[in-house]
Amino acid sequence: MQLSMRTDYALRALFTLVEHRGGPPIPILELARRNDVPKRFLEHIMLDLKEKGWVASTAGKRGGYQLAKNPEKITMGEVVRHFDGYLAPIACVSVSDYKRCTQETTCRFRRVMLTARNLVANLMDRTSLADVIKSPVVSPDELRKIQGIDGEGI
Known part of the structure; x- marks a missing residue:
């Protein structure tokens, strides 16, 4: 079984959010940097994860992504x-x-x-x-x- 890059990147981002559960939102740029994922590609993945209900986003200067589901x-x-x-x-x-x-x-x-x-x-x-x-x-x-x-x- 070979995971697609999209799945690999989604899992990387999700694992980072799990590790930081309860903390402040992580900005997309920081999430991309921590996981060595192109920001533009990660933006699309994060929107997909948000639509699925697995992550939540917060807009603004202190905004970013957090895990939305246990x-x-x-x-x-x-x-x-x-x-x-x-x-x-x-x-x-x-x-x-x-x-x-x-x-x-x-x-x-x-x-x-x-x-x-x-x-x-x-x-x-x-x-x-x-x-x-x-x-x-x-x-x-x-x-x-x-x-x-x-x-x-x-």
């Missing part, structure tokens, strides 16, 4: 589906974006892809933004160890 009530699955539309690795196992494949009656790897889709969807649907913020960051060394990669680079 982060325990927003799941990773919801955010990814909102921006990308699906969680499935291939369209023929998608629940929300199913597309028939010419190889459905003979496909040997569809079952594996269906299992992968279900595992990812279940994890994403039960993981809230608050859960993500509570978990430690994965270091490059830890990632290499988990992936079984020797040497430098990921």
